[in-house]
Amino acid sequence: MFDRFSLLGEYFVMAWMALKSHKMRSALTTLGILIGVTTIITIFTTIQGMNEYVIGELSNIGSSTVYVEKWPWVIRGDFWRYRNRKEVTYKEYEALAKYSKTADYISPAVWALRTVKYKNEVYERVPVLGTNEQYKDTDNVAPADGRFLTEMDVYRNHKVCVLGDEVAKNLFKDESPIGKRVKVGSDKYRVIGVNEKQGQVFGQSMDNYVLVPYGTFRRVMSGHRGMRISMTVSDVSKLEDMKDEIRGIMRKERKIRPEEEDDFAINQQDQLTQLYRDLTGTLFAIIFVIGGISLLVGGIGITNIMLVSVTERTKEIGIRKAIGARRRNILSQFIIESIAIASIGGIIGIILGYFGGSIVLSQMELNTGVSLSVIMVGFGFSSFVGVAAGFYPAWKAAKMNPIDSLHFE
Amino acid sequence: MLIEVTNLKKTYQLGDIEVPAVRGIDMSIEKNEYLAIMGPSGSGKSTLMNIIGCLDVPTEGSYILDSKDVSKLNDDELAEIRNRKIGFVFQTFNLLPRADALHNVELPLIYSGLPRAKRKEMAEAALDKVGLGDRMHHKPNELSGGERQRVAIARALVNNPAIILADEPTGNLDSNTGEEIMEIFEQIHAGGNTIILITHEEYIANHSNRVVRLLDGLIQSDENKQ
Structure with missing residues (x-):
């Protein structure tokens, strides 16, 4: 109406x-x-x-990867509880690699800052990582040029390295780095590959690194602190299973009694x-x-x-x-x-x-x-x-x- | 019968005192009458006008308007009756100062919910009827007193109401302009409308066909001049 x-x-x-x-x-x-x-x-x-x-x-950090480390990324509550933790060791990496059934990829990572030189180019304070061939899958990097570390490189402790995009560009300008020898710290390494550019995360370059085989790193580098173990599961639905499994293996390895808390951290992107x-x-x-x-x-x-x-x-x-x-x-x-x-x-x-x-x-x-x-x-x-x-x-x-x-x- | 008022009483409560304004009026008005209600101030003519105009309800008695008892309606029902059946013309014109003539005339149609185009057409016709077809977009302060009152008349007419209720319509106008306004009322009456005029001026009342005189809330005389 x-x-x-x-x-x-x-x-x-x-x-x-x-x-x-x-x-x-x-x-x-x-x-x-x-x-x-x-x-x-x-x-x-x-x-x-x-x-x-x-x-x-944050999505650059794979959601199906967890990182076994000494400390959690985000500490809530009493910081002092975490004070006396032990470093994660290579032995623990070996145990995880041996006993984990759910993880598809596992890589150790130890690091130190070293000066990298090629001819007259000097690049200081570059993070050098010692890892294995599976790092490519756990930490999502891919070779843009040349190849990545192989199982053989790692097994034989070859003196080879893979460069991050930024390091390669700084040292080699327009020259191809593949096959060239660079000096990392006090030793010379043959460049086998350059990884794809990853850009920045929170303003920090993700391409400033040199990767070398784990054993090589161990033999020649000193001053490294703890280890970080990356473990990836392809099927995200199994992520929780993998975390439970890691916890079980780590506790057994460290002989933690049932009433005691974990003294290691399983870190994951979703914490951030x-x-x-x-x-x-x-x-x-x-x-x-x-x-x-x-x-x-x-x-x-x-x-x-x-x-x-x-x-x-x-x-x-x-x-x-x-x-x-x-x-x-x-x-x-x-x-x-x-x-x-x-x-x-x-x-x-x-x-x-x-x-x-x-x-x-x-x-x-x-x-x-x-x-x-x-x-x-x-x-x-x-x-x-x-x-x-x-x-x-x-x-x-x-x-x-x-x-x-x-x-x- | 258009209006049938029976034993109408209105008493105001002023604190503890009851003041009777209308004390029992019986009156009937037929369609197309031209009636003047006269009386000195305090005679109850304003109260009677408010009740006939459905602005107020009686304390006692009944008021049948167009065969509907309107003496017991609530606010919103009265508003609807006013909108459809009554056209007011006030002494002080009572136009909206910010709106132009056309919008003022459209106002009753807005509240009856007519679509814009239809409203405009009807308002323009009403303004033409009172001779203001060329001043539709003037605001009240751009119009003379006589013109303002003509806008008010157009507004009263536009909904084609059963009664036009004019309260001292020439009270604020000079006598020449007043005469012009009264001529318009005569034309409206000739067109078949019912007009109720409230006035205390004899020469204004003389335009009507019937004069009802009030005194102290009662009808003193009711004379038909034809």
Whole structure:
């Protein structure tokens, strides 16, 4: 019987006329919402940009690989409990390699920093890793040129090395490194391969390394600390089985009694993801509180102005009622006016917040994506504030008596 | 019968004191009558107008408008009756200051939920009828008093209501402009509308065909001039 949608349009027309007639007042009122929404959207955009980056970077660490190490990557609670742990040893690597049935690939890794030289090119403090042929699969590297370490290289302790992309480029420029001899520390090694470029993770180059066979490393390098054992399972659903198996083998190897805790760590990418999520979760909670407070203050400003406006327009309300406006018509008109004030601030806030977030992200050299969720959050907050702030004044207007309000001067 | 009022009473409560404004009025008005209600201030004519205009409900008695008892309706039901059956013309015009003439006239149609195109067409026709076809986009403060009142009349007419209720429609106008306005009322009446005029000016009442005089909340006289 009655066309609600055509009326909704009318309410917006009415709201626009009302706001236009008090430009300064409307602008100042919407400022509170604008600031609140700008804050929320800036931080929201920033976090989203960081999320995309961080989750992307973390996925470089294979999700089906676990790392057996002395310490966990993320230490929660009492740090001192971890203090007296033993290093992971080659003997433990051998036990894991021998007894694990689920792991498809296993590689040890020991490292030291050495100077690498080729002719006149000197490259200092390069991480040198001693590992085996399976490192290619556990740590996801692939030869771009030449070949990777073979079982024979490892077994025979050949004096060969595989270079990371960055090391190869620094030492050899345009020359092909394959077959050349480089000096790593005090010994010469033949370059058998160069690995594909992996880029950066959190600003750290992943291509600055020299790989040598484990036994070779052991014979000539000193000063290395503990070992890290990487173990990969192709079928991700068996990851938990593999972890249980590793735990069993390690405990047996270290003769840990049942009532004692593990004194080694099985690390995994999701620990980092989880840590990151926890940190950003806290950050999110803080924004919502800060943004919430500024929106609350903005909302109170709107309520205040709407109350003034309703009183000023008592006669208008009387006229509207006299010619047939029902309570709900008046209620909707003023609520929509309040939503309109809040939304103007909200829309400007979304735009400013988006730019604010982009500026913050560009400082961190990250990309900004336009996301619908950011816009929805901005709109959602401002409309909600509009409804909540406008309800009481609108209700006051709706229940005015037409005779009294017509005679109001 | 368009309006049938029986034993109508309205008492206001001012703190502990009861103030009777209308003390028992019986009256009936037929379609296409042109009636003036007169009386000094305090005679109850404003109260009676508010009740007839469905802005207020009586304390006692019944009011049948267009064969519907409207004396016990709630706020929203009264609003709907006002919207469809009553066109108000006030002494102070009561136009929305921010809206142009056309929008002011469209207002009752907005609340009856008509689509925009239809509304515009009807409002333009109503403004043409009162001779303001060329000033539709002027705001009230850009119009003279007489023009404002004509906009108000167009607004009252636009929904084709059962009664036009005019409360001192010339009270704020000079006598020449007042005469022009009264001529418009005569044309409207000639077009078949029912008009109820509330006034205390004899020469204004003279335009009507029937004069009801109130005193102290009761009908003092009711004379038909034809």
